[in-house]
Structures are given as C-alpha cells and as structure tokens.
Amino acid sequence: MTRITVKVDGSSFTDEVEPRTLLVHYLREQLGKTGTVVGCDTGNCGSCTVHLDGRSIKSCSLLAVQADGHEVTTIEGLGSNGQLHPMQQAFHENHALQCGYCTPGMIMQSIDLLADNPDPSEDDVRLGIEGNLCRCTGYQNIVKAVRAAAAAGGAQ
Amino acid sequence: MIPAPFEYFAPATIDEALGLLREHSDAKVLAGGQSLMPALRLRLAAPDTIVDLGKIDELRGVRDDGDVLVIGAMTPHSVVQASPAVNEHARLISLATATVGDPQIRHRGTFGGSLAHADPAADLPAVAVALDASFVIAGTQGRRTVSAADFFQGVFSTALGEDELLVEVRVPKYTGWGAHYEKFNRVAQAWSIVSVAAAVRLDGDSIAEARVALGNMGSTPVRATAVEEALVGRPATADAVREAAARAADGTSPVTDLNGDADYRRHLATVLTRRAVLAAAGTA
Numbered sequence: 462m463t464r465i466t467v468k469v470d471g472s473s474f475t476d477e478v479e480p481r482t483l484l485v486h487y488l489r490e491q492l493g494k495t496g497t498v499v500g501c502d503t504g505n506c507g508s509c510t511v512h513l514d515g516r517s518i519k520s521c522s523l524l525a526v527q528a529d530g531h532e533v534t535t536i537e538g539l540g541s542n543g544q545l546h547p548m549q550q551a552f553h554e555n556h557a558l559q560c561g562y563c564t565p566g567m568i569m570q571s572i573d574l575l576a577d578n579p580d581p582s583e584d585d586v587r588l589g590i591e592g593n594l595c596r597c598t599g600y601q602n603i604v605k606a607v608r609a610a611a612a613a614g615g616a617q
Numbered sequence: 618m619i620p621a622p623f624e625y626f627a628p629a630t631i632d633e634a635l636g637l638l639r640e641h642s643d644a645k646v647l648a649g650g651q652s653l654m655p656a657l658r659l660r661l662a663a664p665d666t667i668v669d670l671g672k673i674d675e676l677r678g679v680r681d682d683g684d685v686l687v688i689g690a691m692t693p694h695s696v697v698q699a700s701p702a703v704n705e706h707a708r709l710i711s712l713a714t715a716t717v718g719d720p721q722i723r724h725r726g727t728f729g730g731s732l733a734h735a736d737p738a739a740d741l742p743a744v745a746v747a748l749d750a751s752f753v754i755a756g757t758q759g760r761r762t763v764s765a766a767d768f769f770q771g772v773f774s775t776a777l778g779e780d781e782l783l784v785e786v787r788v789p790k791y792t793g794w795g796a797h798y799e800k801f802n803r804v805a806q807a808w809s810i811v812s813v814a815a816a817v818r819l820d821g822d823s824i825a826e827a828r829v830a831l832g833n834m835g836s837t838p839v840r841a842t843a844v845e846e847a848l849v850g851r852p853a854t855a856d857a858v859r860e861a862a863a864r865a866a867d868g869t870s871p872v873t874d875l876n877g878d879a880d881y882r883r884h885l886a887t888v889l890t891r892r893a894v895l896a897a898a899g900t901a
Contacts (some may be wrong), residue, residue: 503658
C-alpha cells in the first residue's frame with residue numbers, strides 16, 4: 462500500500478491505496494464520488510474525464526498514486542450552492558444528453574476546451590471533444606450546448 | 618480490468634530512477650502512461666515493478682540551446698504543442714503533436730514516452746527521423762547520444778537498454794522551413810495506416826532542401842531519401858512534387874494487416890507524400 466494525499470473537489474484526502482488502483486476506482490469506490498463513470502475501460506470513450514491540476518485527463522488511464530500531491534476536480538465539484546455550472550446549465554437547456562452516461566466526461570472536457578478557446582467554432586468543438594464518445598445524441602445538441610455555454614461566458 | 622499487482626516507485630531524480638532500474642530487472646518505466654496504462658489493464662504487460670518518472674521535474678520542459686531545441690522527455694504533448702519555440706523552429710513537431718490521441722491524452726502523454734514506446738503507427742517517431750533529432754540517453758555509466766535513425770530498431774524496440782532512460786531530445790532548428798504532417802486513418806483516434814512527415818526549405822520558387830519520413834511503412838520510421846533527392850532543385854509545383862513523391866515507397870516493406878495490404882500502403886505513401894510536400898511548400 463502507498464499513502465497518497467490528493468485534493469478532490471476542494472477537500473483534501475489522505476489514503477492508503479494499492480499502487481495498481483486506477484484513479485477512477487479510487488474516486489468512485491474509496492471516496493464515493495460516483496459522478497465520474499467508467500465507460501469503455503480502454504482509454505477511448507472519455508466518460509471518466511476529470512481535471513487534474515485544471516487540465517482534462519482520463520481517470521481510467523491514471524493510477525491513483527500518480528495523483529499524489531495533485532488536485533482533482535470531478536463533475537461533482539462543479540456546481541455550488543445548488544447552482545449548476547454554466548456548462549451543466551447549457552447541457553440541460555440544449556437537451557445535450559439522452560442516456561446521460563457520457564455527460565460527466567463531456568462536460569468536464571467541454572470546460573477544458575473553453576479554457577483554451579473561449580469562443581470555439583462548431584469545428585473547434587467537434588475537434589475538442591474528439592476524445593469523448595456519445596452513442597445517443599449524434600453530438601448535435603452537445604455542440605450546441607458547448608457553444609451556448611461559451612456565448613453565456615461559460616469559460617470562467 | 619485492473620492491472621496485475623506491482624511494486625511502485627516514484628523517484629525524484631534521474632539518478633534515483635536509474636538506480637531503481639538497475640536494482641529491478643523487470644521494471645517498467647511509466648512516463649505519461651497513455652500507452653502503458655491500457656496495456657497494464659488488458660494485462661498485455663504485467664511488470665513486477667513500475668518506476669514512475671512523474672515526479673522528476675528536470676525531465677520536463679522545452680529550452681533553446683543555440684542551434685538546437687531541447688525537449689525534455691517528460692514534457693506533455695499539450696505543452697510541446699503550445700510552445701512558441703517549437704512552433705517557430707520545428708513546426709513539424711507542433712503539427713504532428715496536435716494530432717496525437719485526443720486532448721485528454723495530450724495532457725498526460727509525453728513527447729519522450731511516445732518516442733520510447735516506438736509504436737510503428739505512432740506520430741512522433743517519423744517526425745523525429747525526418748528532422749534528424751538526437752536522443753540523449755542516461756545510464757549508470759553516464760550519457761550517450763543516439764541519432765533518431767539509430768534509436769528506432771523495431772516494433773516497440775529502441776536503442777534504450779533496460780537500465781537506461783531517455784532524458785531529452787535535441788532537435789536542430791528548421792527556422793523558416795515549411796512543414797506538414799499528413800496521416801491517413803479510418804476514424805477519429807485510429808492509428809495511422811500510413812503517415813508522412815515533411816519539411817521543406819524554399820529558395821525562391823524552388824525547393825532547396827527537403828526532409829521526408831514515413832510512418833507505419835515498416836517496423837521503424839523510414840526516411841524517404843529518394844523523394845528528398847528528387848525534390849531538391851525542383852520547383853514546388855504539383856507536377857514536380859507528384860513526380861518526386863512517386864518514389865516514396867521505394868525500398869519499403871510495409872506490413873499487410875486488417876487496415877490495408879502492403880500494396881495499398883505503398884500507394885498511399887505516394888499520395889500522402891505528394892499532399893504533405895505540397896502543403897509544406899505552401900507554408901514555407
């Protein structure tokens with residue numbers, strides 16, 4: 462077992478973990494943060510996307526021990542005081558989800574995208590969410606939602 | 618699946634990492650992990666020991682060293698991609714790096730990790746060969762430098778010894794050269810069936826120097842010297858470039874697999890080389 466200290470969604474956690482524990486399993490099973498989901502388990506689908514030190518990563522492709530000393534933000538850390546994050550609000554208003562399984566990862570990646578490019582074109586959005594798969598929506602409303610969030614100043 | 622159990626070390630210095638590699642003969646080096654983690658989870662790899670380079674700060678960053686750019690092995694793709702120095706002096710690297718994986722993978726995956734992994738279908742090995750990069754390798758006996766052409770030795774196989782580390786890559790500056798990276802694959806995120814890395818320097822309307830290398834046309838990247846020689850001194854016109862690019866597959870022995878047979882790859886190499894060289898000349 463290896464001792465790690467990680468800040469997750471604003472709170473600091475110190476835990477003993479087996480080195481082979483994936484970050485996503487640590488978040489879900491040890492911290493109970495089941496908002497982040499496991500989709501493909503092969504690094505392709507992006508549904509487990511979280512932020513590590515403010516940048517998007519796939520939490521199935523990182524060991525929990527690699528997050529030692531770093532800061533993680535999950536979908537559960539976005540809203541505040543019962544208020545949705547502007548990106549969550551835009552997904553809600555634009556019907557950017559059907560089954561919802563890809564949504565946590567889509568939202569985390571879309572926020573990362575706006576951090577680099579606050580006013581993305583439709584093509585920029587499609588390229589920016591290249592690493593996130595959705596099998597319901599055909600992506601149309603997801604792209605619409607990301608651009609709506611950008612227009613509403615969702616980059617902050 | 619979760620990986621098989623292993624012993625984990627996260628050294629803070631290169632020397633400490635080299636010591637661990639010497640002590641643990643079955644150790645696997647973890648850089649960004651974007652190729653290793655899937656392999657561990659599928660249990661295609663099950664090393665006894667993992668040596669994580671993530672805490673070694675001296676392996677990260679891009680620096681200017683006179684005629685050469687030095688890229689630390691643990692520099693994430695996203696940092697390389699955003700580097701103004703790389704964009705100015707080795708634009709081919711910026712362009713190819715922007716096509717690696719997807720944004721999340723580029724945040725974690727590293728320049729050196731991708732090169733040391735030596736996947737024949739990867740993007741950066743052909744770029745390193747095209748640009749004549751040098752690989753600085755640290756071992757317990759000290760450091761040695763290996764050319765890109767000698768670094769790649771086979772499928773997933775390089776000049777790195779088991780107790781050695783790739784610490785940095787030195788890239789000569791190609792300031793003012795045009796560049797283009799062209800790859801062909803079926804769907805987003807798929808590996809290249811064939812890729813072409815091209816850089817050209819123009820003198821007026823004609824091509825003064827050219828660097829062209831092919832990815833996935835063999836077990837290692839292939840420098841298309843016949844194309845380079847045929848381009849030099851010629852005008853950068855569609856006809857001249859087409860004629861030179863027709864030699865792209867000379868001397869190659871690409872594999873036949875589910876993505877395409879060898880003949881298809883040889884044909885693709887000529888088409889992609891023509892596109893890459895023309896596009897590179899257009900930006901020079």
